[in-house]
Amino acid sequence: MDVRKKLEILADAAKYDASCSSSGGKRKADKEGLGSVEGMGICHSYTPDGRCVSLLKILLTNFCIYDCQYCINRISSDTARARFTPAEVVRLTYGPGVPRSQAPEGDALEEMWGTYYASTFNPARLNVRAMRAEMPKKHWATLPETRLIPELVRQAPERTSRMVSPKLELSESSRFLPEHRDLASLAHAARGCRACPLHERATHMVFGEGPAGARLMLVGEQPGDMEDREGRPFIGPAGQLLDTVLASVGLERGQIYVTNAVKHFGWVEGEEKQRLHVKPGRGEVLACKGWLEAEVAQVKPRMILCLGATAAQVFLGPGFRINLSRGQIFETPWAKAWMATFHPSALLRMPDERARAQARIHFEEDLRKVADTLRALG
Incomplete structure (x- = not known):
C-alpha cells in the first residue's frame, strides 16, 4: 500500500472518536497535558477547535487490539486499516534542508494536510477563545492549516445549524x-x-x-x-x-x-x-x-x-x-x-x-x- 493510500485511510478514520471513552472510559485532563481516558485502547483528548488528538494521529495507525463497544476502530470492525513503519514516518517528517530560494513553491502534503484538517474540524465544539490561547497568531505563519481557520470559524454557526435542522422526509x-x-x-x-x-x-x-x-x-x-x-x-x-x-x-x-x-x-x-x-x-x-x-x-x-x-x-x-x-x-x-x-x-x-x-x-x-x-x- 503506498503512502498516499495510507494517508487517505487514516484521514478518514480520524473523523471519528477513536476512543475508549466511547465505551464508558472516564475522560480526564490536567492543565498542563493534552488529557487522556482511563483504561486502554486508542485514547484521546480534544484540541480547542474540537479535533480529536489520539494515538491514531500520534502513531499514525488505526490498528487497535481492543474491542470497545462503540469505537469505529475496534478490533472487530471491518474498517480499512493502515499503519506507517518508522522508516516511512522519518521520510514523511524529515528530509535534507535546502536554502529558501531552492524550496519548492507548493507542497502536496501540505494540501493534503489542509484537507485532513478541514474534514476533522468539528464546528459544534468550536471554542475561539481557547483556540487563540493554545494557538497564538504569532505561530500561524509556520502552520499550513491556519489559512483555513478564518473561513472554518465563519462557517461554524451555519454548519452547526445544519447539523440540527429538520430532515424533510415523508412518513x-x-x-x-x-x-x-x-x-x-x-x-x-x-x-x-x-x-x-x-x-x-x-x-x-x-x-x-x-x-x-x-x-x-x-x-x-x-x-x-x-x-x-x-x-x-x-x-x-x-x-x-x-x-x-x-x-x-x-x-x-x-x-x-x-x-x-x-x-x-x-x-x-x-x-x-x-x-x-x-x-x-x-x-x-x-x-x-x-x-x-x-x-x-x-x-x-x-x-x-x-x-x-x-x-x-x-x-x-x-x-x-x-x-x-x-x-x-x-x-x-x-x-x-x-x-x-x-x-x-x-x-x-x-x-x-x-x-x-x-x-x-x-x-x-x-x-x-x-x-x-x-x-x-x-
Whole structure:
C-alpha cells in the first residue's frame, strides 16, 4: 500500500472518536497535558477547535487490539486499516534542508494536510477563545492549516445549524394521523397503523405515555418484548434501569413523556421460542416518524432526550453518532434543548463488567445534566 493510500485511510478514520471513552472510559485532563481516558485502547483528548488528538494521529495507525463497544476502530470492525513503519514516518517528517530560494513553491502534503484538517474540524465544539490561547497568531505563519481557520470559524454557526435542522422526509404513517391530534386521539388512531410490516407480528401498538405539556420527552428506539405484551413503553428491564437512574438524579417518571421512535416490536424467534429484539431498519423508522412528530407537536417539551442512536437519527439524520456527540446539548426546532445518550438496554447488553460500569457512570452523568438543564431553562 503506498503512502498516499495510507494517508487517505487514516484521514478518514480520524473523523471519528477513536476512543475508549466511547465505551464508558472516564475522560480526564490536567492543565498542563493534552488529557487522556482511563483504561486502554486508542485514547484521546480534544484540541480547542474540537479535533480529536489520539494515538491514531500520534502513531499514525488505526490498528487497535481492543474491542470497545462503540469505537469505529475496534478490533472487530471491518474498517480499512493502515499503519506507517518508522522508516516511512522519518521520510514523511524529515528530509535534507535546502536554502529558501531552492524550496519548492507548493507542497502536496501540505494540501493534503489542509484537507485532513478541514474534514476533522468539528464546528459544534468550536471554542475561539481557547483556540487563540493554545494557538497564538504569532505561530500561524509556520502552520499550513491556519489559512483555513478564518473561513472554518465563519462557517461554524451555519454548519452547526445544519447539523440540527429538520430532515424533510415523508412518513407513511402520516396518512393514519387523525384530524384532531390531542394525545388521546393520536394514541387511539395509532392502533390502526399499517405503515410498515412490523404491525403484522406485534401484539400491541405501543404509543407514548405521560402528561401533555411535559417539560421533558424521552425517546427510545422501539418497544421490547414486555412492552409489546403490556402495551406500555419502558416497563421491561431497560425501563426499570431508566426509572432507577431518573429517580437518582431527581427526575420523576410521572412528569415525563416517554415514547419510542418505532411503535411496534420487531423480533425473531430464538431458542425456546424467545422473542429476540431486531433493530428497526431505516424504512421502518421513517414509516413511524409521523407519530413521533405529532407527539412532539402536542407535548411541546422544553427538552428532548434521545436514548440510543436510532432515536437520535430520527431528528438529526443517519450521520449522527452516539460515540461522537453523546451528552452534548443542542438547541433545535423541536425543543429548546436536545441531547442524546446511551439506550439503557445497551448498558444491560454489554458483556464486559468494567465497560458496563463505566457506561452506567456516563449514563447517570448525562441524566444529571438533563436535570440541571431543565432547572436552568426554568
